[in-house]
Amino acid sequence: MQDFFDSISSENIPNQFLRKFEDGVEVWIKREDLLHPEVSGNKFRKLKYNLREAKATGFLKILTFGGAHSNHIAATAAAGNIYEFQTIGIIRGDELKANRNKWSATLKYAKSCGMSFEFVSREKYREKESASFLKELRSKFGKFYLLPEGGINDLAIKGCAEILNSEDRKFDFIAVSVGTGGTIGGLIKSAGTNQKVLGFPALKSAHFKNDVTKLVVKTNWELFSDYHFGGYAKVDAALIDFMNKFSKEFKILLDPVYTGKLLFGIFDLAEKGYFPANSKVLAIHTGGFQGIPEMNRLLKNKNLPQINLIDED
Numbered sequence: 001m002q003d004f005f006d007s008i009s010s011e012n013i014p015n016q017f018l019r020k021f022e023d024g025v026e027v028w029i030k031r032e033d034l035l036h037p038e039v040s041g042n043k044f045r046k047l048k049y050n051l052r053e054a055k056a057t058g059f060l061k062i063l064t065f066g067g068a069h070s071n072h073i074a075a076t077a078a079a080g081n082i083y084e085f086q087t088i089g090i091i092r093g094d095e096l097k098a099n100r101n102k103w104s105a106t107l108k109y110a111k112s113c114g115m116s117f118e119f120v121s122r123e124k125y126r127e128k129e130s131a132s133f134l135k136e137l138r139s140k141f142g143k144f145y146l147l148p149e150g151g152i153n154d155l156a157i158k159g160c161a162e163i164l165n166s167e168d169r170k171f172d173f174i175a176v177s178v179g180t181g182g183t184i185g186g187l188i189k190s191a192g193t194n195q196k197v198l199g200f201p202a203l204k205s206a207h208f209k210n211d212v213t214k215l216v217v218k219t220n221w222e223l224f225s226d227y228h229f230g231g232y233a234k235v236d237a238a239l240i241d242f243m244n245k246f247s248k249e250f251k252i253l254l255d256p257v258y259t260g261k262l263l264f265g266i267f268d269l270a271e272k273g274y275f276p277a278n279s280k281v282l283a284i285h286t287g288g289f290q291g292i293p294e295m296n297r298l299l300k301n302k303n304l305p306q307i308n309l310i311d312e313d
């Protein structure tokens with residue numbers, strides 16, 4: 001069997017030009033969202049070397065952590081299924097245990113890929129890095145390959161470093177959304193000395209995790225903390241309106257948690273003259289569409305405009 005990750009290449013996916021702003025500033029986008037329909041964007045990059053390592057070292061089970069709407073949970077379940085691993089998701093929120101009717105579309109999808117769940121309270125979930133909790137999990141599930149929350153470790157960063165290729169050297173700025181910081185960690189690692197990496201945190205209090213802090217000694221990066229729209233998975237009508245105009249004009253869908261805020265931020269900075277004249281900016285589309293239907297249901301309940309899906313014509 002050809003290796004799943006080798007069978008998919010970004011080489012044939014060209015960067016797409018978006019818009020020329022004043023002073024010749026050009027914004028382009030890298031379509032990592034087109035890598036795979038279910039193991040999309042940066043999750044593909046983060047899982048690649050981890051699943052290979054798990055296979056090579058004889059593991060049969062992958063265990064990881066996430067919330068009920070997590071793109072990482074969905075992607076791990078999908079890739080684990082393709083790679084023939086048993087997958088276990090430690091899910092934040094023990095109220096879901098007794099009540100399957102409350103399961104998110106993400107959980108239902110992960111389940112359909114064969115993932116089994118362990119629902120834990122929010123307090124317990126905070127211990128996810130503690131030795132005692134991991135020991136508890138090992139006695140319950142036996143031997144497993146541990147993927148930290150968000151899939152972040154050295155191998156994930158190695159995979160994310162592959163997002164940039166030699167042709168991308170012509171860009172002065174690489175811009176990406178930041179959750180746990182693994183993806184920006186990989187980009188910081190592989191960016192050229194003439195390039196600056198711009199991070200747009202999706203969380204109110206941006207902090208890098210684990211291995212990422214070791215990388216940020218490099219100084220070729222900066223974070224913009226004004227584009228989180230109130231915090232993780234928080235949206236407003238202005239953001240949805242921007243995303244809908246964007247998808248209509250460029251035929252590119254954005255997600256409301258990460259890439260919508262990223263592109264809003266980049267366009268805003270470009271309009272405010274942040275970028276020097278004739279700069280070339282490359283936005284990384286990290287994928288993440290799986291949560292859109294659920295977000296739309298939420299928006300509908302709040303009487304807010306919904307995210308338009310792209311009509312294929």
Ligand SMILES: *Cc1c(COP(=O)(O)O)cnc(C)c1O
Pocket residue numbers: 041042043071072150177178179180181182183184255258259286287288
């Ligand atoms: C998970 C995710 C991110 C965040 O990546 P980190 O490596 O955790 O910073 C960004 N964009 C999308 C679409 C994601 O699913």
